[in-house]
Amino acid sequence: MEMKSFLRLLIPDPPLPTPHSALDVTSTRLIKATSRNTRNQGASEPNSDGAFPKTDTPTAILSRRPRRRQWFFKELALLTRWHAIWISMIGIVGNPLWRRSTDGGSDMEATLPMIPAPRTLIADDHPDVLAALRMLLRNEGWLTEAANSPAEALEAIRSGDFDLVLIDLNYARDTTSGQEGLDLISRIRALDSALPVVAMTAWANIELAVEAMRRGVADFVQKPWENARLLRILRDQIMAGRARRREQHLKATRDRELAAAEEIQKSLLPRHMPVIKGAELDVAWRPAGAVSGDYFDAIQFDERRAALCVGDVMGKGMPAALVMSNLQALVKAFASAAAPPQRLCEQINRAVCGNLPEGKYITFFYGLFEAASRRFVYANAGHNPPLLVRRDGRTARLSDGGIVLGLFPESRYEQGGVKLRAGDRLLCFTDGITEAANDAGDFFGEERLLRLLVEHRRQSAAELSETILAAVADFSGGSFQDDVTLMALAVED
Numbered sequence: 001m002e003m004k005s006f007l008r009l010l011i012p013d014p015p016l017p018t019p020h021s022a023l024d025v026t027s028t029r030l031i032k033a034t035s036r037n038t039r040n041q042g043a044s045e046p047n048s049d050g051a052f053p054k055t056d057t058p059t060a061i062l063s064r065r066p067r068r069r070q071w072f073f074k075e076l077a078l079l080t081r082w083h084a085i086w087i088s089m090i091g092i093v094g095n096p097l098w099r100r101s102t103d104g105g106s107d108m109e110a111t112l113p114m115i116p117a118p119r120t121l122i123a124d125d126h127p128d129v130l131a132a133l134r135m136l137l138r139n140e141g142w143l144t145e146a147a148n149s150p151a152e153a154l155e156a157i158r159s160g161d162f163d164l165v166l167i168d169l170n171y172a173r174d175t176t177s178g179q180e181g182l183d184l185i186s187r188i189r190a191l192d193s194a195l196p197v198v199a200m201t202a203w204a205n206i207e208l209a210v211e212a213m214r215r216g217v218a219d220f221v222q223k224p225w226e227n228a229r230l231l232r233i234l235r236d237q238i239m240a241g242r243a244r245r246r247e248q249h250l251k252a253t254r255d256r257e258l259a260a261a262e263e264i265q266k267s268l269l270p271r272h273m274p275v276i277k278g279a280e281l282d283v284a285w286r287p288a289g290a291v292s293g294d295y296f297d298a299i300q301f302d303e304r305r306a307a308l309c310v311g312d313v314m315g316k317g318m319p320a321a322l323v324m325s326n327l328q329a330l331v332k333a334f335a336s337a338a339a340p341p342q343r344l345c346e347q348i349n350r351a352v353c354g355n356l357p358e359g360k361y362i363t364f365f366y367g368l369f370e371a372a373s374r375r376f377v378y379a380n381a382g383h384n385p386p387l388l389v390r391r392d393g394r395t396a397r398l399s400d401g402g403i404v405l406g407l408f409p410e411s412r413y414e415q416g417g418v419k420l421r422a423g424d425r426l427l428c429f430t431d432g433i434t435e436a437a438n439d440a441g442d443f444f445g446e447e448r449l450l451r452l453l454v455e456h457r458r459q460s461a462a463e464l465s466e467t468i469l470a471a472v473a474d475f476s477g478g479s480f481q482d483d484v485t486l487m488a489l490a491v492e493d
Contacts, residue, residue: 118238119143119161123153123184124168124200129223133166136227137234150184157191163238169201169212178208182215189216194244196237200225258318262290265321268328274300277371279491281308282461284469286432286484293320294430294485295327301337304371309335310383310428310487311364319357320483326352327362341366341379342415345401349381353409362405365428367398369420374491376426377417381405384431387450389457391423395450398426422493425457425464432484433468436476444475461490 122133125148134144145160147153149171157165165188169181178201188197199212202223209220218237221230273281283296293313300306311327313320327348334347344366352362365386367378380386380401388396400416420426429449436444449468456467465488473480 117141117143118163118234119145120234120238121145121147121153121156121160121162121165122167123147123150123165125149125171126168129168136231140231150180150187153184154187154191157188157195162195163241164196164198164234166198166200166234169199169208170203178203178212182208182211185212185215185217194241194248196241198233198237258290261318261321265291265325268325269296270298274298274306276300276306276369277303278374279369279371279489280461281306281490282465282488284465284484284486286469286480288432288480288483289317291318291321292483292485293317293324294432294483295324296428296485296487297328297331298487299331299335305337306369306371307335307366308369308428308487308489309364309366310386310430310485311362312383312430312483312485313362314360316483323356323360323362326355327364331366335366337368340415341368341377342401342413345379345381345405345413346411349405349411349413350409352406356406361407364405365398365401369489374420375417376420377415379413379415381413384429384434384446386426386428387446387453388418388420389425389427389450389453391421391457393454393457395454420491422491423457424491425453425461426489426491427453427464427468428485428487428489430483430485432480432482433472433486435482436472436480436484438475439477444472448475459490461488464488464490 120137120142122130122137122144124130124133124146130146130148134146137144145156145162147156153165153167156162167181167184167188169178171180181199181201185197185199188195193216196218197216198219198221199217200221200223201208212220218240219233221233269285270283273283281298283298285292285294285296287294293316295309295311295313297309298306299309309331311324313323313327330348330351331344334344345364348364356362362381363383364381365378365383366381367376367386369376378386378398378400380399382402382404385397385399388398390396396418398416398418400414402411402413427449434444434446434449452468452471453464456464459467465486468486468488469484472484
């Protein structure tokens with residue numbers, strides 16, 4: 001296909017104007033046509049029909065088509081000439097966006113400029129080497145700083161921020177072994193672990209290169225160097241170093257936010273257990289990480305009545321902690337001395353349904369203790385049943401209630417009740433206790449916990465909590481895999 005035919009396909013003819021389309025003519029074309037007609041026709045009146053071009057006739061449109069194609073051919077030829085000139089100049093003066101490929105061929109490869117311009121420290125005791133390297137990097141638009149000795153290099157790193165350090169391994173005191181350079185690498189890594197270090201030497205050997213890499217050098221270049229290869233290595237290491245710094249910054253930000261979340265969560269939990277007449281209360285709370293999905297509270301309404309509650313949000317970490325804070329707020333809003341446990345569970349369940357992520361739920365236990373009658377009424381929403389041990393060793397599990405919170409908004413809950421007596425011990429806990437595992441994969445289990453509780457039923461609430469935590473830690477090898485909450489109530493004589 002000829003070029004003209006090809007361009008005719010690319011450049012369609014303008015559409016035919018509709019009648020009375022003189023107003024669609026641009027002002028520039030109108031002025032030129034008016035002046036041309038005025039010159040040709042002489043005495044035409046400014047507002048007469050002869051002063052305006054007849055643009056709505058097919059003859060005028062057909063006459064413009066050749067001129068339009070001719071204009072496009074001229075522009076294409078001009079663009080081609082400028083492109084040829086630009087390519088030839090690149091080979092002479094270089095271009096920050098394009099360069100010859102490193103294989104020695106005639107192909108051009110794209111190289112985007114690094115933004116912001118890299119700041120590079122060059123450490124070498126040879127002035128000519130320093131001058132050559134600085135000129136090479138400046139031609140790339142990089143910022144450079146020079147150091148003549150290891151001491152100057154370390155001082156520059158302490159006082160400034162660099163994207164990369166390019167160092168020689170041999171200096172005036174030791175020109176062949178590279179020990180000064182190796183020591184410099186170790187000290188640079190101690191100052192800034194994310195700063196890339198590229199080493200250069202004219203006395204390269206396998207042992208020296210391995211030792212340099214072991215001490216933390218990012219890459220190794222032998223003198224005399226090849227400019228294209230050196231630039232590629234430096235560019236790669238700068239990008240890697242910037243990625244490490246971004247990761248370090250993100251990690252530091254996450255750590256600060258996590259520490260703040262930990263403090264906020266601790267502030268939501270009771271710092272001191274209320275004093276209940278005729279009973280002792282103690283609690284132990286151990287998050288698996290910085291924050292926890294376990295919840296506990298002891299709400300004292302007056303000297304004779306108090307509420308005990310324990311909850312566990314499915315999952316761990318920050319998502320579970322956020323749900324836990326929501327649960328804490330709901331309990332504070334709905335709990336009162338007159339609110340039956342079963343109704344409180346129903347209210348909280350309706351509030352959390354639809355707000356929890358799919359597949360998430362909350363196990364929850366809520367009980368009201370009246371000191372005068374020693375009556376304990378409760379509702380258990382799918383939580384680990386608290387264990388009750390009587391003075392004589394008999395046991396009971398407080399399981400009356402219903403399903404977990406957050407699944408069905410119309411769920412109903414039953415209410416249970418027991419009368420506590422002097423010497424009784426009541427233990428509320430989360431599954432971090434019973435599901436603690438040893439090296440063989442065995443769980444601590446509820447039966448082992450119950451035997452431990454029966455064996456130490458004469459201990460105080462604080463002693464009992466300490467004994468159980470120590471036993472679980474010993475069983476699991478000193479670590480807890482999940483959040484752990486333990487609340488012990490001891491009824492006094």
